[in-house]
Amino acid sequence: MDNYKVFDNEYIAHTYGRFDVLITKGKGSLLYDEGGKEYIDFGSGIAVNSFGVCDDEWKNAVIEQLDKVSHTSNLYYSSPQAKLAKLLCDRTGMKKVFFANSGAEANECAIKVARKYSSDKYGDGRSTIVTLVNSFHGRTITTLSATGQDVFHKHFGPFTEGFKFAHAGDKDEINALVKEGGVCGIMIELVQGEGGVIPLDKDYVDEIARLCGENDILLIVDEVQTGNGRTGKLYAFENYGIKPDVFTTAKGLAGGLPFGACIMGEKTENTLGKGDHGSTFGGNPICAAGAYSILSRIDDELLRGVTERSGLIKKKLEAVPEVESVTGLGLMLGVSVKGAAATDVVNKAIEKGCIPLTAKTKVRLLPALNIPMPVLEKGLDILIDAIKECVAEQNKDGGFATSER
């Protein structure tokens, strides 16, 4: 048998700290490695596999489109794109969609929209976009520049100008930043995902919405991770009762295919005209057909199921003494463990047959929206065992170290 781990190490750029597992197949929320060992998937490929892997209905929609046409070009009309764009607008009250291939690209589009809207209306010099400290908006140079975490602002400069950062929750600070002038957009994640699964306070979000409304600043919501049912609503802004001028999404949109979208409301529906933006692959028919299959099935019943699963996870984990807190919304949850590192817990869980993620110091859970209840319960039992074992081991080592001092 070929040793793919060796090939990987030899031939793939070392940009990822991989966990020691090679998944070769799966079905729904169950994954199998090359040796046939089964794992319960609590990560969904980072919130991508909305209905798990190889979901039948999704697979059939994708295959059906593959048999028709796999790619044409954005120079021509496309029925999968048109159908999907209508569905996205019908379900959100938004007006226009631009299709991209990833979250970063969707955010690039939103940034362009904000700057062009402002330059069309107010001329030059109103190009600043305020984002939040601890945010994550992508890996391109400009979305890195938009990302409010210093660790991302190394090595790759010069970065794109025109971003300012505000601390989540500090209303005075964001008011002051807006007063400085030149702001055309405020871009936020409603639950900071990569930043540690931290939901914003409703109060603060209301203040941002008010500031945006009163100053004709575009409210941009990055729903790359929170979107497509993840938080128990189709889009997370529904949890907050706000209406963004622009929102972006990607990860779970096409259920496992690379896809992104920048969705524009009334103010910005005509901001991008012919030649202002484009993408060779964006809106690819296969991805669009996959996305339609996913989005059309995220209905009230499915969303109730997300909330129910979320409640079960919180209840079970909050009863564990080693768990300090569970944060997040819906099936986007972060678990703080008292006295054990998140990566240790994840490694232990993987050993035992469950694959969660990390986000900063937390264990992050992003299971499929339709993970069957018994599978979820079994996965939680494994995770709780892993947490307990890690903390016990840590206490043993920690106790020794402390007595040495």
Ligand SMILES: *Cc1c(COP(=O)(O)O)cnc(C)c1O
């Ligand atoms: C993952 C993520 C991105 C980047 O998406 P890519 O598809 O990796 O480019 C942007 N914003 C948020 C909130 C994300 O979670």
